[in-house]
Amino acid sequence: MAQDLLNRKQNxxxxxxxxxxxxxxxxxxxxxxxxxxxxxxxxxxxxxxxxGKTTLLRMIAGLEEPSAGRIVIDGEDITPVPTHKRNLGMVxxxxxxxxxxxxxxxxxxxxxxxxxxxxxxRQRVEELLALIHLPGFADRPVSKLSGGQRQRVAIARALALxxxxxxxxxxxxxxxxxxxxxxxxxLRQLQERLGITTIVVTHDQREAMTMADLVVVMGEGRIRQxxxxxEIYRRPADAFVxxxxxxxxxxxxxxxxxxxxxxxxxxxxxxxxxxGMSRGLVSIRPEDVRLQPPGDGAIRxxxxxxxxxxxxxxxxxxxxxxxxxxxxxxxxxxxxxxGTEIGVILPAEACVVLEE
Amino acid sequence: MRREPPRTLxxxxxxxxxxxxxxxxxxxxxxxxxxxxFFRRQQGGFYTPDFVxxxxxxxxxxxxxxxxxxxxxxxxxxxxxxxxxxFPFTYLLxxxxxxxxxxxxxxxxxxLSLSEVIIGFAWSTLxxxxxxxxxxxxxxxxxxEPRALLPGFGAVLTGMVYQALPYTIxxxxxxxxxxxxxxxxxxxxxxxxxxxxxxxxIVPAQRNTIVATLIMVFVFALGCYLLPQILGRPQxxxxxxxxxxxxxxxxxxxxxxxxxxxxxxxxxxxxxxxLLIGGTGRQHHDA
Numbered sequence: 001m002a003q004d005l006l007n008r009k010q011n012x013x014x015x016x017x018x019x020x021x022x023x024x025x026x027x028x029x030x031x032x033x034x035x036x037x038x039x040x041x042x043x044x045x046x047x048x049x050x051x052g053k054t055t056l057l058r059m060i061a062g063l064e065e066p067s068a069g070r071i072v073i074d075g076e077d078i079t080p081v082p083t084h085k086r087n088l089g090m091v092x093x094x095x096x097x098x099x100x101x102x103x104x105x106x107x108x109x110x111x112x113x114x115x116x117x118x119x120x121x122r123q124r125v126e127e128l129l130a131l132i133h134l135p136g137f138a139d140r141p142v143s144k145l146s147g148g149q150r151q152r153v154a155i156a157r158a159l160a161l162x163x164x165x166x167x168x169x170x171x172x173x174x175x176x177x178x179x180x181x182x183x184x185x186x187l188r189q190l191q192e193r194l195g196i197t198t199i200v201v202t203h204d205q206r207e208a209m210t211m212a213d214l215v216v217v218m219g220e221g222r223i224r225q226x227x228x229x230x231e232i233y234r235r236p237a238d239a240f241v242x243x244x245x246x247x248x249x250x251x252x253x254x255x256x257x258x259x260x261x262x263x264x265x266x267x268x269x270x271x272x273x274x275x276g277m278s279r280g281l282v283s284i285r286p287e288d289v290r291l292q293p294p295g296d297g298a299i300r301x302x303x304x305x306x307x308x309x310x311x312x313x314x315x316x317x318x319x320x321x322x323x324x325x326x327x328x329x330x331x332x333x334x335x336x337x338x339g340t341e342i343g344v345i346l347p348a349e350a351c352v353v354l355e356e
Numbered sequence: 357m358r359r360e361p362p363r364t365l366x367x368x369x370x371x372x373x374x375x376x377x378x379x380x381x382x383x384x385x386x387x388x389x390x391x392x393x394f395f396r397r398q399q400g401g402f403y404t405p406d407f408v409x410x411x412x413x414x415x416x417x418x419x420x421x422x423x424x425x426x427x428x429x430x431x432x433x434x435x436x437x438x439x440x441x442x443f444p445f446t447y448l449l450x451x452x453x454x455x456x457x458x459x460x461x462x463x464x465x466x467x468l469s470l471s472e473v474i475i476g477f478a479w480s481t482l483x484x485x486x487x488x489x490x491x492x493x494x495x496x497x498x499x500x501e502p503r504a505l506l507p508g509f510g511a512v513l514t515g516m517v518y519q520a521l522p523y524t525i526x527x528x529x530x531x532x533x534x535x536x537x538x539x540x541x542x543x544x545x546x547x548x549x550x551x552x553x554x555x556x557x558i559v560p561a562q563r564n565t566i567v568a569t570l571i572m573v574f575v576f577a578l579g580c581y582l583l584p585q586i587l588g589r590p591q592x593x594x595x596x597x598x599x600x601x602x603x604x605x606x607x608x609x610x611x612x613x614x615x616x617x618x619x620x621x622x623x624x625x626x627x628x629x630x631l632l633i634g635g636t637g638r639q640h641h642d643a
Contacts (some may be wrong), residue, residue: 084553087547098561335597
């Protein structure tokens with residue numbers, strides 16, 4: 001009985017998106033999305049621009065009204081609740097720092113709105129500034145901050161009230177590559193420390209891989225796959241996901257009369273297509289592709305280009321009208337020059353069969 | 357675009373044309389007016405070059421002081437009312453669809469094409485007993501019988517606000533249309549109702565724009581001299597009306613000039629004061 005109650009409670013805690021849609025005119029920006037986010041999870045919503053991820057985030061924040069469906073937090077249906085009563089923190093792509101207020105006043109704004117005493121405001125601001133590694137910045141004007149500092153202030157302001165939901169819309173897109181990577185790590189550590197349910201919208205798959213417990217890949221208003229980063233990377237659900245997360249080789253596969261899976265004229269041992277499927281696509285990550293001297297059991301090809309990036313080497317192989325990319329580290333690779341005949345091995349355990 | 361400051365005389369060449377225009381059409385006429393304000397008036401409408409302070413001395417009376425005070429008060433009221441109406445209106449306008457925005461802006465621009473005379477007589481009809489808006493109120497049963505709403509202070513104020521509002525909106529529009537819409541959204545996610553967010557985020561973030569618009573409408577209203585005559589009683593006449601009266605009907609150019617100079621000085625002082633008060637706050641508006 002107690003166990004049952006606990007289970008129910010666990011099911012209720014967190015964020016539930018239930019059959020949510022949003023249409024603008026005839027355009028379905030978000031198309032019947034259902035998703036459960038357990039409490040304390042870090043979710044990255046990933047997808048190309050126009051896939052509906054930002055619209056979904058704005059609906060969770062209450063800035064857009066869903067055309068259908070409901071949004072539930074900890075068992076409470078918040079769909080009809082206006083934004084300012086939802087108790088959430090949001091970081092906007094533009095950051096939306098209030099230009100006429102100082103750093104401290106920006107962070108204290110949600111406290112001021114709720115009539116928190118001045119001394120307490122001051123104390124909370126100091127706490128948050130320490131949390132984002134900007135102690136003593138309270139009296140600076142926001143216009144005098146660097147990009148990374150503004151970013152942190154926006155995060156601190158969103159966290160000032162310890163919200164039950166932390167939403168970020170492309171939060172790091174304005175930063176340069178190096179700072180962005182550092183902030184990704186910092187953001188993830190901050191989230192782990194606070195244990196707050198967090199949803200980040202991004203189009204950067206590296207960002208999603210770095211930070212997320214749960215990656216939600218969206219395309220054309222629908223969820224294409226929702227799983228852990230490594231699952232998404234290793235077992236993409238379809239060609240769209242495989243192509244969007246990291247780089248991949250997508251090669252045609254078909255079943256021959258003997259029942260073997262054949263890729264580019266070469267049977268792949270131990271690779272089986274799902275029952276009833278006679279042709280499809282094989283997705284294999286470049287680092288899983290093995291190269292060897294041409295011979296039995298290998299796909300015959302010709303090296304067309306070699307991109308030596310120092311840390312890794314990408315070898316482009318032309319085989320049967322397709323280009324296969326293999327990535328190796330300099331140590332494991334023999335000297336191969338462009339134009340060489342070569343054999344390509346696709347290990348069956350690294351191949352994912354997808355529908356065409 | 358070059359970024360370094362101009363160095364040689366040739367770098368300043370593009371400024372020559374506007375500078376000449378400014379000198380010919382502003383500096384020279386204004387200097388002439390200042391000079392005339394010290395001239396001696398002759399009976400019969402002429403004046404002779406001199407340096408007398410009589411014109412200014414005559415101005416320092418309770419009567420003209422009262423008129424000056426009334427003019428400034430009226431202009432301040434017009435400015436405050438115009439911005440109070442125009443700012444929320446323009447803000448909502450920038451949130452409307454592009455189509456709606458264009459229709460509104462065209463309508464507002466068309467009001468600008470009306471001359472002060474037409475506005476004055478249109479309102480005098482609307483405020484009249486025989487054909488005015490009170491007849492409508494009688495028709496819907498809100499009023500027992502139609503009455504005239506003019507001449508009076510309310511009529512003068514309405515006419516001047518009507519005339520200045522399109523300018524107010526057109527001055528506010530460019531700044532509000534560029535305002536980051538996520539500022540209010542951020543305020544809402546932080547717990548502020550939309551109305552509260554508007555008053556403690558949008559309005560303060562636009563303080564410079566608001567101060568500039570207040571000054572513009574104030575100066576604009578100060579120069580208004582027809583509407584007080586058409587819609588008001590003599591006690592509602594502004595200093596501009598008296599200047600016109602002295603210059604054209606009494607043929608007393610030196611006194612009219614002295615009043616004009618005085619009016620300019622007082623308005624400059626007020627504008628300076630506004631900037632001082634508005635500018636002593638934080639200066640870090642632009643990011």
